[in-house]
Amino acid sequence: MRVVIVGAGISGLSIAFELLEAGLRRDDLLLLEAAPRAGGNIATTREDGLTIEHGPNGFLDNAPSTLHLVERIGLHGALLKSNRSAARRFIYRSGRLRCIETRPLKFLKEGVLPLSSAFRVALEPMMKKGGNPTESVHDFAVRRIGRGAADVLVDAMVSGVFAGNSRELELASAFPKMAAMESQYGSLVKAMIARKRMGAGGGGPAGPGGVLTSFVDGMQTLPDALTALLKDRLITGCPVQSVQHRPGGWRVFAGNRPEIETEAVVLACPAYAASQILSDLDPSMHSELGDIAYPPVTVVATAFDDLREKPDGFGFLVPRCQGLQILGSLWTSSIWQHRTPEGTTLLRTMVGGAHDPRSAELDDPAILQLVLRDLNAAMGITSDPTGVWIFRYDKAIAQYRPGHRARMQRLRQRLGRYPGLFLAGSAYDGISVNHCVEEAPRVAAQVMASLVL
Ligand SMILES: Cc1cc2nc3c(=O)[nH]c(=O)nc-3n(C[C@H](O)[C@H](O)[C@H](O)COP(=O)(O)OP(=O)(O)OC[C@H]3O[C@@H](n4cnc5c(N)ncnc54)[C@H](O)[C@@H]3O)c2cc1C
Incomplete structure (x- = not known):
């Protein structure tokens, strides 16, 4: 075997597809999935x-x-x-639902925020830039739009995206676009105006921008189609227990199958599962990965x-x-x-x-x-x-807590010791389906480059 992928969520499935697109022979690829079906969170x-x-x-x-x-x-x-x-989004405040209007007067009239908090939001363009790379989403929001909006609007948005606590998520990792808007334009409002002028759209207080899209028969259509393309290259009901480094490659121990020898291994399973798989190989990665909360x-x-x-x-x-x-x-x-x-x-x-x-x-x-x-x-x-x-x-969505970026740097450094070992999936650089799919061609290119011709 040349490449074994662990985990057939949307990350593992799309990496497998990209590897085949990049020219890997079908017989050289195996995708191992612990559950009886592929798709991971998508069902x-x-x-x-x-x-x-x-x-x-x-x-x-x-x-x-x-x-x-x-x-x-x-x-x-x-x-x-x-x-x-579906563009009409609501927030529950003071005992009733309030529509998050984008026009300022309507926003005020709806009472999404108390008047004093709403006026504080209007001062956003005048607030100074921050400089703390591990600043939490909540601290950032308090600094830019005030405590009232941070506790209501931003807290709710973070619940909606990460099921998270805005005080326990690192802005630069969880919402890197927002961090970039501040550093590039000095203000979120100015950034939104500039992006609108450029025709970039891309989100505001009412929602993240873009049209929510799925399939007529639901999201499972996507993993089902990839599964059908992979055919016998995907094995379900096959949990990977551990990997061992050997000269020129890896041994993968999975289910009750004989060990699999391979040149490269992509761990596209959640961080807690990767942590278990690497526990004998590298105690430091084991604990870094295990510390990512879900x-x-x-x-x-x-x-x-x-x-x-x-x-x-x-x-x-x-x-x-x-x-x-x-x-x-x-x-x-x-x-x-x-x-x-x-x-x-x-x-x-x-x-x-x-x-x-x-x-x-x-x-x-x-x-x-x-x-x-x-x-x-x-x-x-x-x-x-x-x-x-x-x-x-039981373990839903990875939380990018303060220090996540630094953790990622340490993990990448550590990975450098193990040629042919890769980490991928929603635990690291973005939790959305779009992020997982976007990462796949990059990971596939790195894997292909690691293979001995
Ligand atoms: C309730 C909920 C709602 C969400 N809503 C949205 C949304 O509307 N839009 C959006 O973009 N994102 C949403 N997300 C996030 C999105 O679902 C995930 O980020 C994405 O599906 C993650 O894909 P993944 O392949 O990285 O991980 P997963 O889907 O977790 O797949 C990992 C796979 O690895 C397998 N695995 C684990 N351990 C092993 C092992 N030892 N050996 C072999 N296989 C193993 C698992 O069984 C699983 O199939 C939501 C998430 C949740 C939980």
Whole structure:
């Protein structure tokens, strides 16, 4: 074998595809996946006319990577863009949902922030640049837009993206574009104006910019298509336990299979799994990787028939200081066409994350009760759901805590000792599906360059 990839989430699958595109012979590639199916976090349940995502809801079309991959594997016709109404995003504050308007007067009128906090946001262009490379997202936000907006808007955004705590995420790693906007333009507002002039778009207070995109049959369409291309090169139900360095390559110990000799190994599994796999080889990488936290998240999907008021928009997020326990709720039936039968409302509500890991671990009846209580408080839903699906992610999303960049440098230095060993996936340089897919050709090129001709 020439290359073994560990983990068939979207990272491992797209690296495998890129390696074949780069000219690696099929017989020289093996992708080993611990679970019975490929796709990792990406999974879709289709039942009784409903299409229900377990994890990722979609990807944004303002980055080219996933769209380009989709084009190359012939899936373009299966794409589905979110409805226009999905541009309407809400936040729960002071007992009700408030639409995050982009026009200043409407923003003020909606009461997304108390007046004093909203005026403080307007002073953003006058604030000085920071200089701390490990500054947390919260500290950055307090400095630039004030504590009120940091506690409400930024806290909610961080819950929505990382299921994280803004005080425990490093700005430069978690939101590098925002850090770059400050260092390049001196202000986020100035940067947004400049980017708009250049036609770059790319996000503002109402959302991250770009159109949320998925597939008619749900996100699982993407890993399914890659799996079909890889055929027998993918082995599921085959957890890798460890790797051993040997002259000229590696030995991979997986499942109850005989050891596999290979020139290169790509660990495209989560950091905690890579940590275990490397525990005998390198105690330092073992502990660096093991220190990357993954709080649990539980996704509770609920279907309701004939709600009097149908939700219209993307959904809402809940800042921690507002007294609800859920992180937020995505209004699937309003975001996407063809996901529910006529008259049915489908919501996906997130519980847990870095702020409140215990809630994610409640048993099914308790977590459903919590979700229904909070949906009632925020949306006034009092009827019983006609369907409930609970998807548990015991270790959901990697948290790029302060010091993450420095950790990555140490890990890269350490990797330099082991030619033919690579780390890839959402634990390191970006957690979105787009990031994972974007990284794949780079990793594939490095792997190809490492192989002895
Ligand atoms: C609830 C939730 C919602 C999300 N929503 C979005 C969204 O809307 N948009 C977006 O862009 N991103 C979203 N994300 C993030 C996105 O899902 C992930 O970043 C991305 O799917 C990660 O892909 P990956 O391949 O790096 O890792 P994973 O999907 O975690 O795949 C890693 C694979 O490695 C396997 N593995 C683990 N250990 C071993 C081992 N020892 N041997 C072999 N295989 C092993 C696992 O079984 C898994 O299949 C969401 C994540 C979650 C949890």
